[in-house]
Amino acid sequence: MVTGTAAPMLEMRGITKYFGGLCAVSAVDLDLMPGEALAIVGDNGAGKSTLIKVLTGVFEPDEGEIRLDGKPVSIASRRDARALGIEAVYQNLGLVDTLDAPGNVFLGHELKRPVLGIPFLDNRRMAREAARVLQENVGIELPNLREPALHLSGGQRQAVAIARAIYSTDLRVLVMDEPTAALGPEETRNTLALMQRLKAQGIALIVISHNLEHVFAVADRVMVMRGGRRVGLRTTANSTKQEVLGLIVAALDEPVAA
Numbered sequence: 001m002v003t004g005t006a007a008p009m010l011e012m013r014g015i016t017k018y019f020g021g022l023c024a025v026s027a028v029d030l031d032l033m034p035g036e037a038l039a040i041v042g043d044n045g046a047g048k049s050t051l052i053k054v055l056t057g058v059f060e061p062d063e064g065e066i067r068l069d070g071k072p073v074s075i076a077s078r079r080d081a082r083a084l085g086i087e088a089v090y091q092n093l094g095l096v097d098t099l100d101a102p103g104n105v106f107l108g109h110e111l112k113r114p115v116l117g118i119p120f121l122d123n124r125r126m127a128r129e130a131a132r133v134l135q136e137n138v139g140i141e142l143p144n145l146r147e148p149a150l151h152l153s154g155g156q157r158q159a160v161a162i163a164r165a166i167y168s169t170d171l172r173v174l175v176m177d178e179p180t181a182a183l184g185p186e187e188t189r190n191t192l193a194l195m196q197r198l199k200a201q202g203i204a205l206i207v208i209s210h211n212l213e214h215v216f217a218v219a220d221r222v223m224v225m226r227g228g229r230r231v232g233l234r235t236t237a238n239s240t241k242q243e244v245l246g247l248i249v250a251a252l253d254e255p256v257a258a
């Protein structure tokens, strides 16, 4: 929850990113409180994905600073971001289709057990641990843990990706780029519930979405981007979909506050 006195866990200040002559993100500020869900909305090409890719180490900004717990940090790669507890999940990216859920959760940091001094993969323990994280932290039970990721639904894939993010780092900030975009109604409900669970575990969320219904269901605050700039910031409890839509399409304008 956001309180008036809490210090932000994450601060992005004056973030600017050019692609050649195009300014995709222009002097954007973003604050994130612990356990908060911040939505980023805006039309196609507004700069939402570019901004969060600066945070997750995909792009280096041309200008600006990122601070975590008040201290400046350098995020030059996804590995840097991960080491700071910042992870991104994309519904259709990042899973190895031929591996099952435990294989994906433990990809790159497999559990091993020594047999006569030689390390062997501890498949049984990985299956047990993956099932536990999926159930306890993510809140889903897969019908068949051994199914290759290829056969999982969009929502199940997303759940496995989140389980991996939780397991591999001391996860503090989870970035979700359009997490409900390709989901059916049931999986959308599950995903929104999952976001609430993650918040309750103190994980802060940054959620990009075009669906204002979903934004108002999960986000504490909503930031509006247009043409690479931040053009509005609202607390969802004190705003309406109508107002936010007005900001997205520029019917309503306001000076950008720091």
Ligand SMILES: Nc1ncnc2c1ncn2[C@@H]1O[C@H](COP(=O)(O)OP(=O)(O)OP(=O)(O)O)[C@@H](O)[C@H]1O
Residues within 6 Å of the ligand: 019, 022, 024, 042, 043, 044, 045, 046, 047, 048, 049, 050, 051
């Ligand atoms: N790798 C890239 N190279 C060149 N231009 C890019 C690159 N990525 C994004 N852009 C440009 O930067 C601008 C912002 O794109 P971005 O992907 O951040 O928008 P977005 O708000 O995420 O849009 P959408 O809602 O369509 O996903 C666009 O004009 C886009 O064409």
Ligand SMILES: [Mg+2]
Residues within 6 Å of the ligand: 048, 049, 050
């Ligand atoms: Mg995008």
